[in-house]
Amino acid sequence: MSEPNAPTEAALALRKLTRIVPDFPQPGIVFEDLTPALADPEAFRLLVSDLVDHCKEMDADLIAGLDARGFLLGSAVALQMGLGILAVRKGGKLPPPVHRVEYSLEYGTAALEIPAEGIPLRGKRLLLIDDVLATGGTLAASRELLERAGATVCGLAVVLEVEGLDGRSQFDDLPLYVVGQGKQK
Numbered sequence: 001m002s003e004p005n006a007p008t009e010a011a012l013a014l015r016k017l018t019r020i021v022p023d024f025p026q027p028g029i030v031f032e033d034l035t036p037a038l039a040d041p042e043a044f045r046l047l048v049s050d051l052v053d054h055c056k057e058m059d060a061d062l063i064a065g066l067d068a069r070g071f072l073l074g075s076a077v078a079l080q081m082g083l084g085i086l087a088v089r090k091g092g093k094l095p096p097p098v099h100r101v102e103y104s105l106e107y108g109t110a111a112l113e114i115p116a117e118g119i120p121l122r123g124k125r126l127l128l129i130d131d132v133l134a135t136g137g138t139l140a141a142s143r144e145l146l147e148r149a150g151a152t153v154c155g156l157a158v159v160l161e162v163e164g165l166d167g168r169s170q171f172d173d174l175p176l177y178v179v180g181q182g183k184q185k
Contacts (some may be wrong), residue, residue, distance in 0.1 A: 068090075
């Protein structure tokens with residue numbers, strides 16, 4: 001990960017363009033909206049380039065993008081790396097059969113799914129890409145889901161990390177790349 005006192009161009013663009021939305025989706029939650037950074041062509045290019053530069057080291061066979069901003073980021077990274085993309089979907093969005101895992105969020109529960117047919121995952125090395133690492137629940141559930149399907153998760157990459165929530169402690173055994181630190185603590 002880049003040194004906090006030497007932010008990359010991508011981290012600087014994030015710092016400038018991330019929109020902070022208090023009390024969303026529930027009171028007490030601070031949502032860090034990356035939409036302005038993703039909509040800005042130069043910021044988006046910087047983010048994708050930064051992720052690609054660091055994700056190449058993780059030697060993945062396939063990128064897994066987490067619903068929904070992870071789809072955008074993961075697709076762009078996969079394209080640049082010459083890899084395919086697997087969309088890890090919120091529960092109820094895919095036709096059966098599916099692999100499914102339920103998990104807890106900071107503000108409730110949720111489920112994630114991937115197709116149980118049509119994508120051979122057994123023995124594949126997958127890199128998980130998401131927008132924000134907070135408590136780590138969604139990334140941990142995604143990892144569990146992919147491992148149940150026979151894949152190996154070889155690394156994680158996120159755009160922002162909310163350090164005060166210590167989500168990274170769940171992934172001490174994996175390479176983790178973070179483009180920039182969130183504005184909240």
